[in-house]
Amino acid sequence: MTEQPDLxxxxxxxxxxxxxxxxxxxxxxxxxxxxxFGAKASSILLLDQETEELVFEAVVGEGxxxxxxxxxxxxTGIAGWVLATRTPLVxxxxxxxxxxASDVAEGTGYVPKGLMAAPLLHEDGALGVLSVLDRPEQSLxxxxxxxxxxxxxxxxxxxxxxxxxxxxxxxxxxxxxGDAEVVARLASAVNALEDEQREAGFRLLDHxxxxxxx
Amino acid sequence: xxxxxxHSWDAGKAALPAWSLPKDAVDRIALPGDWPDRVTRExxxxxxxxxxxxxxxxxSGVDATHPSVGELESAVVISIGxxxxxxxxxxxxxxxxxxxxxxxGIVRRLAPESRIxxxxxxxxxxxxxxxxxxGGLRYAIEQGFxxxxxxxxxxxxxxxxxxxxxxxSAYFKRTVLVASAHNMPVESYPWRFSSVISVGSHEEPDxxxxxxxxxxxxxxxxxxxxxxxxxxGGRTLSVSGNSFATPHITSICALVLSKHPELTPFQLKxxxxxxxxxxxxxx
Numbered sequence: 072m073t074e075q076p077d078l079x080x081x082x083x084x085x086x087x088x089x090x091x092x093x094x095x096x097x098x099x100x101x102x103x104x105x106x107x108f109g110a111k112a113s114s115i116l117l118l119d120q121e122t123e124e125l126v127f128e129a130v131v132g133e134g135x136x137x138x139x140x141x142x143x144x145x146x147t148g149i150a151g152w153v154l155a156t157r158t159p160l161v162x163x164x165x166x167x168x169x170x171x172a173s174d175v176a177e178g179t180g181y182v183p184k185g186l187m188a189a190p191l192l193h194e195d196g197a198l199g200v201l202s203v204l205d206r207p208e209q210s211l212x213x214x215x216x217x218x219x220x221x222x223x224x225x226x227x228x229x230x231x232x233x234x235x236x237x238x239x240x241x242x243x244x245x246x247x248x249g250d251a252e253v254v255a256r257l258a259s260a261v262n263a264l265e266d267e268q269r270e271a272g273f274r275l276l277d278h279x280x281x282x283x284x285x
Numbered sequence: 286x287x288x289x290x291x292h293s294w295d296a297g298k299a300a301l302p303a304w305s306l307p308k309d310a311v312d313r314i315a316l317p318g319d320w321p322d323r324v325t326r327e328x329x330x331x332x333x334x335x336x337x338x339x340x341x342x343x344x345s346g347v348d349a350t351h352p353s354v355g356e357l358e359s360a361v362v363i364s365i366g367x368x369x370x371x372x373x374x375x376x377x378x379x380x381x382x383x384x385x386x387x388x389x390g391i392v393r394r395l396a397p398e399s400r401i402x403x404x405x406x407x408x409x410x411x412x413x414x415x416x417x418x419x420g421g422l423r424y425a426i427e428q429g430f431x432x433x434x435x436x437x438x439x440x441x442x443x444x445x446x447x448x449x450x451x452x453x454s455a456y457f458k459r460t461v462l463v464a465s466a467h468n469m470p471v472e473s474y475p476w477r478f479s480s481v482i483s484v485g486s487h488e489e490p491d492x493x494x495x496x497x498x499x500x501x502x503x504x505x506x507x508x509x510x511x512x513x514x515x516x517x518g519g520r521t522l523s524v525s526g527n528s529f530a531t532p533h534i535t536s537i538c539a540l541v542l543s544k545h546p547e548l549t550p551f552q553l554k555x556x557x558x559x560x561x562x563x564x565x566x567x568x
Contacts, residue, residue, distance in 0.1 A: 146408050152345055152382035155407050155414050156437035157473055158465060160384075160526035162516075192471050195440045211511055212525045214488055221469040 090241070093234035097129035100227045104203050105131050107223075108216065111205035112183070114138065115191070115227055116150055118199050125150055125200065128231075133183075133204065150188055150200045157197055159189035159220060161212050187216070189224035193232045201227050324559040326493075330540035335396025337546070338539040341430040342392070342532075343421055344385030344437065346376055347403035353390045353515035360403040363421040371420040373404075380517060381408030387514035387524060388436055388532040395492055395536035399543070402430065407437075415441050419448065422475075426455045431542050434535040435481075436465040436528035438473040448475040456480035461538050461550045465531040466503040477502050482538070482554060486510055486530040495534060497561035505557060507533035 097115050105113035112132030116125040124142040145151050153160060163185035183204040191199040201224045206212070244255055261272040306314070321328050339358065349357045362376040380386045389401050406421035407414065418439060425433050433455065439448070452475045455462045464476040466485045476483040479501075486509025487496055496506040509530030516522045534557075541556055542548060548556065559565050 146414075147381045149382060149384075152384045152407065156384075156528070157440050157471070158437055158467070158526065158528050159469065160524060160528055162525075163523040164520070189469065192440055192469065195442050195472075197440065214486060214510060214525075217468055217486075217525065224469065 090234065090237055093230060093237055094129065096230045097227065097234065098131065100223065100230060101129045101131045101201075104201065104220075104223045107219065108187070108203050109207050110203045113201075113203045115231065116154075116200045116202065117191075117231060118145055118154060118197065125154070128199070128234075149186065150202065153188045153190050153200050154197050157190045157192060159187070159217065159224070161185070161187045161217065161220075163212070187212075187220050189220050191224055191228035191231050193228045198228055198231045198235065323565075324556060325565060326560045329556050329560045330537065330544060333396075333540040333544045335392075335399030335536065335539040335543045338396065338399045338432065338543045339402065339430045340392055340396070340399045340535060340539050341402050341404055341425045341428070341433045342385050342389050343404045343406055343425055343433055343435050344388055345382040345407040346378060346380040346385050346405035347389040347401070348380040348383075348386040348515070348517055349403075350379070351386055351390065351515040351519055353521070354386060354393055354401075357389075358400040358402045360405070361424070362405040362408075363417050363424060365416050365420055371424055373424050376403060376405050378405075378408075381405070383516040383522075384436070384528065387516060387522070387529065388434055388535075390515035391492075391512065391529065391532035392434065392536045392539065395533065396539040396543070399536075399539045402428075415439055415444050419444060419451070422448070422451050426451060426458065426460055429458065430460055432461045432463060432535050432538050434463050434532050435475070436531045438465060438467055438476055440471055440473045442472070445474045449478055451475075452478045452480045456550050459549055461542070461553060463531055463535045463538060465527045468527050480550070482534060482550075482557070484509075484527060484531045484534045486525070486527050492533055493537065494562050495537060495557070496563045497558050504554075505534055505561070506530065507537075509533070 101113040101115055110132070112130070112134055114127055114131070115129040117128045119126050119142070122142070123145045125145045127138045127141045130138045145154060149162060185205055187203045187206070189201050190197050191201060201220070203220065244252065261269070261276065264272045346362070347354060347357060347360060349355065349360065360376040361373040362378065364372045364374070366372045385403060385405065389403065392399060392401055404421050404425050406418045418437070422433070422435070452462055462475065462481040464481045464483050466476045466483045467473045468485065475481055483502060483504050485498070485503040485506045487494065487506040488510045489508060492508050494508060498504055498506060507530035509527055510525045511523050512525065512529050513521055514524050514529065537557070538553060541553060545556070
């Protein structure tokens with residue numbers, strides 16, 4: 072790994088925003104999804120490529136205290152099918168069978184009666200799955216809702232992509248050691264300045280770059 | 286006997302011209318004269334049970350113990366070997382998600398006497414699932430199924446050209462590939478290829494209602510909302526999505542092919558067009 076990409080990552084880590092702010096964005100998305108569909112819960116699952124597991128990254132409603140950070144294998148279950156096939160689907164258990172959606176129920180005690188799930192697609196990759204659990208029982212599902220779910224999934228995919236980029240920048244920054252950290256602080260500090268101070272900050276950096284021969 | 290496309294012709298039938306049509310061959314390509322002046326739903330599939338038509342469910346596996354599915358003709362799980370060869374082992378695991386069972390149940394309900402096989406391309410490992418999907422499709426085409434139900438798609442661009450080649454090869458070998466369209470605004474395959482029958486959803490409760498779309502790439506709409514299907518563990522669920530509209534069109538294809546086994550994919554698609562609810566009025 073060369074030094075240059077690490078320093079760029081350091082700049083990115085300094086300015087693109089913290090993990091917390093992206094997590095807040097994901098939480099806001101699932102909150103709105105739950106509210107619009109009148110559902111009991113909504114969640115975003117992210118694919119951990121190394122372990123081939125799906126991880127709950129944002130949860131609102133039933134299970135929000137226990138599900139966050141919970142993992143299960145990505146190759147099986149309903150969410151696994153949605154992820155692998157890049158295809159959204161809606162399922163309702165007409166028999167109210169407790170074995171339904173065991174991938175969601177595992178370790179939580181919460182067994183949904185129905186779920187809508189859509190893949191989080193960005194460029195040509197599948198990053199995870201957006202789920203909406205237990206819509207109102209009396210309402211039959213319609214294609215309009217499927218379209219709405221797809222729109223939410225697109226928005227969530229963009230947020231997840233930013234979160235993953237921020238994590239990658241942090242990781243590269245950590246891998247580069249303490250030397251790169253000052254670049255992140257510098258980028259963050261200049262980024263936070265306003266008006267004349269900001270202009271002065273950029274002039275100072277420009278002089279520094281010229282002094283360093285760039 | 287096989288022609289240059291690898292297609293087998295009935296024994297005793299003179300080889301048909303593949304690339305050009307000499308004068309003395311014109312009579313030999315005369316089509317059966319039993320097409321009516323007006324192609325109706327009754328002519329196309331009336332009284333058909335799908336008997337004899339081999340349908341492949343390329344999906345998550347199929348639970349044959351579910352009473353709404355019943356016996357399968359065959360069930361394999363696809364993996365990629367050390368030398369990147371396609372390995373098809375007998376599938377003893379069944380279904381890893383429930384989805385393939387749901388698709389098989391729809392086909393069993395609408396075309397009860399069709400011969401259903403399962404080719405599982407999901408569940409063994411998430412990484413490399415694209416290669417398994419391609420391998421499974423290639424295997425299914427080699428098996429010469431009449432109809433392959435593909436309620437899934439990939440967004441990986443590097444796979445697009447191979448999928449395209451496979452879809453075209455199926456088309457010329459008289460294997461109809463019925464593929465689920467994506468209902469999200471992303472580029473995915475193989476449903477976008479014109480050699481497949483691509484399927485989106487309509488909201489009508491009639492399982493045999495289907496519509497032609499005059500604004501492709503999605504060509505047909507099948508029943509895809511609030512459909513009762515078998516799932517894992519002997520359960521029945523109500524499901525929605527294009528992936529469930531697809532086996533409805535697969536079943537309709539099986540019904541037509543059972544009654545008219547001579548149809549090429551092009552002719553089958555023409556029959557679907559002529560008998561669609563918004564074209565022939567579903568009569």
